[in-house]
Amino acid sequence: MLKSLTIATRESPLALWQAEWVRKQLVVLYPELVVHVLGIATRADKMLATSLREIGGKGLFVKELEEALLVGRADVAVHSMKDMPMVFHPELVVPVIGERQEVRDALVSNRYASWQTLPLHAVVGTSSLRRQSQLRHLRADLVMHDLRGNVGTRLAKLDKEEFDAIVVAGVGLTRLNLEQRIQGYFTTEQMLPAAGQGAIGIECHQDRHDIMQLIAPLNHVVTATCVAAERALCRHLDGNCRVPLAAYAVVQQGIIILRGMVANLDGSKMLQVQRQAALNQAEQLGLEVADELLRQGAREILREFLG
DSSP states (O other): OOSEEEEEEESSHHHHHHHHHHHHHHHHHOTTOEEEEEEEOOHHHHOTTSOHHHHTOGGGGTHHHHHHHHHTSOSEEEEEGGGSOSSOOTTEEEEEEOOOOOOSEEEEOSSOSSSTTSOTTOEEEOOOHHHHHHHHHHOTTOEEEOOOSOHHHHHHHHHTTSOSEEEEEHHHHHHTTOGGGEEEEOOTTTSOOOTTTTOEEEEEETTOHHHHHHHGGGOOHHHHHHHHHHHHHHHHTTOOTTSOEEEEEEEETTEEEEEEEEEOTTSSSEEEEEEEEEGGGHHHHHHHHHHHHHHTTHHHHHHHHHO
């Protein structure tokens, strides 16, 4: 039995909340275990003036944390699964995915109650191409501006009236007790989430079987199955933050149902596919939905972004 464990995390308030949530779960399971939280400043968090698409993508949110695992500074790293690259580091694994919480995207505005009531040519802040394309599909007149930073930074820019509204993952606001800032949620039909949105992953070295055994009780099988299908879809399409791509799976009556979406940036072309399969076919289901999107023309749309 391990006597102590170190959790690597980004230093944003939301990332620290997630690491603390994991720490508390482990302490309940193992009262004698001493759990430390190691905050690490990532390159992505330091370069907020530049879009992720320009500096290398969401993988920069995890690079320094993974380096801490590889050199032994930390035993596990806690991530938002939507920030994880679609291909894991060859020496690392994510054996545990916690139960998914709020998956929907949220509209935050100080003056307008919904995306429908935003004025003509309203300025909306979001750095996500996935959100931008789906918003433009709903409202072609909206003006999109990139918005990066932690939750507090984004809200501060809204409060300075740099935007009429911003769109963020609802789970970040609920975890930080900021639900009162939410004007409303987009349904998953209006805005399909990113793969892994709302789920926390715990990463460790592939050789640390003792760690895997220790954290195994935190794994939520249904969430892990859904996220596996979503990530398989995105991986097959070479998905990353540089393309408007969405994937969301649910389990109903023992069947996994997966929806995938590919769109161009202005939202005028949007492909959506839904399929279902047995729970033990989650990854294969992801490949099948991705192949159907390709058959419908996804490659031509993605070529606009991937070259």
